[in-house]
Amino acid sequence: MAEIKVAVLGAAGRMGTQACAAVEAADGLSLVARLDRGDEITAGSLSGADVVVDFTVPSAAEANVHAVLDAGAHAVVGTTGWDDASRGRVAEHLDRCNADRADGSGLGVLIAPNFGLSAVLAMTFAAKAARYFESAEIIELHHPDKVDAPSGTARHTAAAISAARADAGLPASPDATESGWDARGADVDGVRVHAVRLRGLVAHEEILLGNPGEQLVIRQDSFDRSSFMPGVLVAVRAVVDRPGLTVGLEHVLDLT
Amino acid sequence: MAEIKVAVLGAAGRMGTQACAAVEAADGLSLVARLDRGDEITAGSLSGADVVVDFTVPSAAEANVHAVLDAGAHAVVGTTGWDDASRGRVAEHLDRCNADRADGSGLGVLIAPNFGLSAVLAMTFAAKAARYFESAEIIELHHPDKVDAPSGTARHTAAAISAARADAGLPASPDATESGWDARGADVDGVRVHAVRLRGLVAHEEILLGNPGEQLVIRQDSFDRSSFMPGVLVAVRAVVDRPGLTVGLEHVLDLT
Amino acid sequence: MAEIKVAVLGAAGRMGTQACAAVEAADGLSLVARLDRGDEITAGSLSGADVVVDFTVPSAAEANVHAVLDAGAHAVVGTTGWDDASRGRVAEHLDRCNADRADGSGLGVLIAPNFGLSAVLAMTFAAKAARYFESAEIIELHHPDKVDAPSGTARHTAAAISAARADAGLPASPDATESGWDARGADVDGVRVHAVRLRGLVAHEEILLGNPGEQLVIRQDSFDRSSFMPGVLVAVRAVVDRPGLTVGLEHVLDLT
């Protein structure tokens, strides 16, 4: 496979700096441009990049992606703040770019709310396993400076478990509790999510699935930001062969 | 040490049956009487027992203990349902029994809400460690047929941690959470307790203590009722040398 | 879907008794025959069973399966002791049975070394995830009366992880250890397997996968034999639509 040329937007930020280093260290990838606030995004400034990685800010990300597509490159986006409307506009832009390609090739954009492989795999496996267990609950654990509870990742996991249970015709998890509903966390689509806040922790999630006489626990620990880089590299390598819009790293993982 | 003669009240019940078997299998103990509902408790029916173990029902336990003391034996009580008043009457009865003993000997009664060594040790260690950590939270996990949340053991643990933190002058555990307080569990004296209910589990408790860069986790698992027997044996061996009323197995454990 | 009629061989044994109860309690299944040692296996004695579940002994299982096929029924086999030769003979027998079926229907046999859903899912997910992590190690934990170490399940899991890593072109997990190789366990195809033996435990497995800054842990707990029954029911429902020989419950789980 030919080498993939990569540009990074937000290259001076915390995530962007790590992304540049990860690309430089990776087999088969080469870093051809580092752009930051104020730099214009053009075919020229991107130096012929095949894939552009965006770790900027929510207010800039959508415009960046449109400029990247206009410059003829694929995009991998780690910046948050997307909604149905902004994702829809990117999908339409991709349709226009790829309209004339009858061969299944074309530009791709991959937007990932989470590049942590362990987090994405935990969520994916939990959803796959859910139909086989009578009970399912989630414990997420984070540092105590986190403002929201439960975490977005835990909410997504709970929603995915809930959908899988509904699809398999499972009733609600059994629960005889008569009182005591004042702990940190929430009921997300019928799945109980517990939120622990503890000094020393970073970001962790534990999914518990139970049947009579057995338990399956899927736990993931994110100890620091470096953990996102393997997922970024997976995304960069995958997006060149995946025309159109993809939301979620799980869709480009090979789990067959 | 001379052999300790033991009688069991509620000998035909689930816990009593196991207690009889455990006493019979233990070095230095011999089972001299099995009594059940309808049997009178007298020096005669107890067959000279040094220690009487009560696994009956809350409505009978206090009367049983007074009868055991009248018969001149020590008591180890695993039956629940005690309050300040009933404990006070037992303490007074013991005072009368032991009034003439200047030598520090005398009859003893040990009432234990929990004979599980792992549960009692987890609670005790958590309370001792609490003063050294910025954050403390508890997760208790039980089968889904449990009606109350959080469990009594978790409430006791939280109260002990809270008292230790107050004693050491610690502020509340840090917590920036702005919303999301609808999960199973409670705030017990300022310590967050999360309650998980999952088919396949029995009774488990996990205490999490956190500082910058480190975590101490104390976890105990009770897989079945047999787990209470080592604690019963510890209590039987200890009560003969511990005149007066003792509440809680932790007071007779050697943790120096 | 029409009701599936089920017969159980070894119906008086520990697993067979539970299998009978599980079938009787299951929606869409009915128990039509219980056979045990000495009972002949014929179309008559099987009472028209669609599926026959075998929980007998290694010395009887292969002959039982051939008799079940001769009687025109599918088989689900939980009995151990199979090797390539005996599996080959069953596959040939199935080929003969199904030779005239051009429609993809036909008799099926499912042999499962492990019916524990949590164990099978843990192994399957670990193998799928393995290609995405730099390090992989396994801890299996069992009661101390177990004679072999590491467990068969842990060996299978390690072999599956090793194959997935090789397939993805990963090198060996990094390891700077210079000395200290005397603990219970083994190196299985380059994956380190640690074997813990502890009173109170039953059968547990924990797979640890690590990248810089993150960890994925997949843990399964088998607390008692009842945990195998959901997997038996999955197998019974699947085998009627899966002609030919299938080895391993994972092949009939819906993990898409």
Added chain:
Amino acid sequence: MAEIKVAVLGAAGRMGTQACAAVEAADGLSLVARLDRGDEITAGSLSGADVVVDFTVPSAAEANVHAVLDAGAHAVVGTTGWDDASRGRVAEHLDRCNADRADGSGLGVLIAPNFGLSAVLAMTFAAKAARYFESAEIIELHHPDKVDAPSGTARHTAAAISAARADAGLPASPDATESGWDARGADVDGVRVHAVRLRGLVAHEEILLGNPGEQLVIRQDSFDRSSFMPGVLVAVRAVVDRPGLTVGLEHVLDLT
């Protein structure tokens, strides 16, 4: 209590830098001197420090401590490399310093192989609990660049558990294993220690104690070096009231 004045040796090193910051941020402590390689240790250069913290190198630590005592200050030592002979010389020096003090006051030196509160507490609690459990095993988990296995902390923990079991007259943990002793780790005084090496981990230890039907697990996680600072502060505050030589942070923790 009057403010404690603190000097740090090795103030420019990784641990020393953090120690300076921790002292400056702590209530009741003030940092009065930072010394590094080449600086002479005298009453003058220590600026009247009550307590001197040493995070230098093994080849310098002993001489540093003698100089600190000559300057009339207490010492807290985190530098490794001590043996019986060097500890003996410090103890003798302390005896001479404190010979004329009839009031129980005097200079103190605290040498701690580990300032991690969670690590020290885990080891201490495991040793206290060990006498009450039939089985005990240890799993230590570290990054894969570690050269030795098992870790020094795990070896100390195993030795403490072994001593406690022997003291209580317990036999060896039950173990029917007939083969399979090739995993990373060791038998330390009869206690099995398993050593896991995994990218992403830092330093972790899990002590498992088992009885029929129950398990007690004490786990500690050291995520980064900052975790040692709370222990350093505990030591600084304790050493001023603890004349003579103390080896091990556990001796100055209040665990009553």
